[in-house]
Amino acid sequence: MMKNLEMRFSGAGGQGLQLCAKIFSRALTGEGYHVSMSQSYEPTSRGGLSRADIVASDGTPDYPLTTDLNTVLILDQAAADASEGIIRDDALVIVDPRRTKNPPKGKFKVIELPLSETAISLGSERVTNVVATGVIAELSDDIELEIVERALRQSSPKKFLDMNMDALQAGVDLARGVKSA
Amino acid sequence: MTLQSSGQETINLQGNHACALGAVAAGCRFYAGYPITPSSEVAERLAKELPKVGGVFLQMEDEIASIAATLGASMGGVKAMTATSGPGFSLKQENLGYGMGAEIPCVVVNVMRGGPSTGMPTRPAQGDLMQARWGTHGDHPVIALTPGSVEEIYQQTARAFALSEKLRIPVIVLFDESLGHLVETVALPDVTDYEKTVRKWATGKPEDYKPYKADKDGVPPMARPGDGYRVHTTGLTVDESGWPTQKSAEVEPVMKRLLGKVALNNDLVESFEDMDCEDAEVVVVALGVVGRAARKAVRELRASGVKAGLFRPITLWPFPTKSFRKLTKKAKHFVVAEMNAGQLILEIGAAKTGRQSVTGLNRFDGVPISPSQIKQSVKEVLGHE
Known part of the structure; x- marks a missing residue:
């Protein structure tokens, strides 16, 4: 019996959160999960709260939207309060403190990591989402890193492939730092 | 059993794309539309798919021209569709009535967003249920379908074509933004029968x-x-x-x-999902994505010993009144959960036969009703907690 997974990738519009969810959707589908991916965004093309959610389950779920998150990514203050009340106590909450001054508080564990700074050091803040993907893939007990890597490879246009792979690895390294700490 | 292990080919598909693919599979060969959030992906996908099968995709100057072109194409003999959202659905009402009166088959999709007026373009709502029934003036026949999943959007869009052809009537397909933009792992159902259903052509002298x-x-x-x-x-x-x-x-x-x-x-027209209604004390009535929240709520309530049931209309109009009455004879209470200020509840008030109480659970803030809200509402009605 597969465990039900509920993931949220949240931040500001334009941060590549939908892509993050697409990569994990692809990876989880490959693992045999039924995936429901939903989203919410503002009518503007950049800025404002944006989020992409995944419910992964064994077969079609009764309800396809998230109610009980076990993984939450927060890349911007705009998303800090968006998940109030639906984060599990044992959830993994990953926050980029550079853009999120007041992360959510609760019984869950909040892990602050320099996601966007790492992306900038790799040459582009735009790969912050991929750094985060590496972090989640490494820290999650439910998803194999190599499957996420394959999904990222399949989703990447050729000219961004190298940078994306570097960003994924940088995320994995950040996560390993947390694990060994 | 997972879809994958059942051996069927599965894909991750968005609701709006499922609508487009269901239309093509049912034999739709003409689309005219004007893009509007949150329905634009229906048009976008059809712009890619229709040319592949020899069909026509037209982006018109506005929503009124779009439905006019759709009706014209249908009179020309092809299965035709247009898709839109709230403000566009309002604009289409006059010609929708023309199609109903002149008996022109076609499919009109409305991916519902927050209203009134331009409202909340990227937020889900179920505020157009009554508009789908009574939006155009005068007495008129109507069929409106309200699918509740990506798979059902595919299937019901295809079915909408079959019903429209069979009964010479425009058929409305209604679902909300959250379903239109939802991506689900699906195995696409066979809709060959819907594809084969074509209007009766005139014969004789x-x-x-x-x-x-x-x-x-x-x-x-x-x-x-x-x-x-x-x-x-x-x-x-x-x-x-x-x-x-x-x-x-x-x-x-x-x-x-x-x-x-x-x-x-x-x-041919009636369709609905019922779960645990026969002995239910409280029957939750909900459609679309709220119907799925209700399914989860009912399942959990049953597990904790509460006699709850679900009635989810798939054909919203005409409302499946006879079946609803038959299935809910023993119910003492109805909870009508909907993402509007109270529309479906009016129909339930009219459809019920006994002295059951009818309680509305409403949200119109652009956020879907959750399973826990429905559970709470059922418990309140029963006087628990």
């Missing part, structure tokens, strides 16, 4: 043909362009010959047939 003389099923055969039949199409009330009339002796039978043809074919 052209000089004897009466465009609005119905068969026993209440539906008149349609003239195929090029077959030599002469037809006059108008929004005015017509007699069997298709020419306008205002003589009461002629108008009454024509109107009775027009208004009665959907009920005459109720077996």
Whole structure:
């Protein structure tokens, strides 16, 4: 019996959160999960709260939207309060403190990591989402890193492939730092 | 069992794309539309798919022209569709009535967003339920379908074409933004039967043909362009010959047939999901994505010993009243959960036969109703907690 997974990738519009969810959707589908991916965004093309959610389950779920998150990514203050009340106590909450001054508080564990700074050091803040993907893939007990890597490879246009792979690895390294700490 | 392990081919598909693919699979070969959030992906996908099958995709100057072109294409003999959202659905109402009156098959999709007016373009709502029933003026027959999943959007869009062809009527497909933008792992159901369903074409001597003389099923055969039949199409009330009339002796039978043809074919039209209704004390009535929240809530309530049931209309209009009454005879309470200020509840008030209480659970803040809200509401109605 597969465990039900509920993931949220949240931040500001334009941060590549939908892509993050697409990569994990692809990876989880490959693992045999039924995936429901939903989203919410503002009518503007950049800025404002944006989020992409995944419910992964064994077969079609009764309800396809998230109610009980076990993984939450927060890349911007705009998303800090968006998940109030639906984060599990044992959830993994990953926050980029550079853009999120007041992360959510609760019984869950909040892990602050320099996601966007790492992306900038790799040459582009735009790969912050991929750094985060590496972090989640490494820290999650439910998803194999190599499957996420394959999904990222399949989703990447050729000219961004190298940078994306570097960003994924940088995320994995950040996560390993947390694990060994 | 997972879809994957059942051996069926699965894909991750978005609701709006499922709508487009369901249309093509049902034989839709013409689309005219004007993009509007949150329905634009329906048009976007059809712009890619229709040329591949020899179909026509037209982006029109506005929503009114879009439905006019759709009706025109259908009169030209092809299965045709348009899609839109709230403000566009409002604009389409006059010509929607034209299609209902002149009996022109077509499919009109409305991906609902927050209203009134331009409202909340990227937020889900179910605020157009009554508009789908009564949005166009005058008495008119109507069919509106409300799928509740990506798979069902595919299936019900295809079915909408079959019903529209069979009954010569525009069929409305209603779902909200959260379903339109939801991506789900699906195995696409077989819709060959819907594809094969095509309107009755006129046969016999052209000089004897009466465009609005119905068969026993209440539906008149349609003239195929090029077959030599002469037809006059108008929004005015017509007699069997298709020419306008205002003589009461002629108008009454024509109107009775027009208004009665959907009920005459109720077996084809009616569809719903029911779960644990037979012995339920409380029946939750909900549709679309809220229907799925209700399914989860009912399952959890049952597990904790609460006698709850679910009635989820898939055909919203005409409301499946007879089946609803039959299934919910023993219920003491109804909870009607909907993403609007109270529309479906009006129909439940009219459909119920006993002294059951009817309680509304409403949200119109752009956020879907959650399973826990429904559970809470059921418990309150039963006086627990």
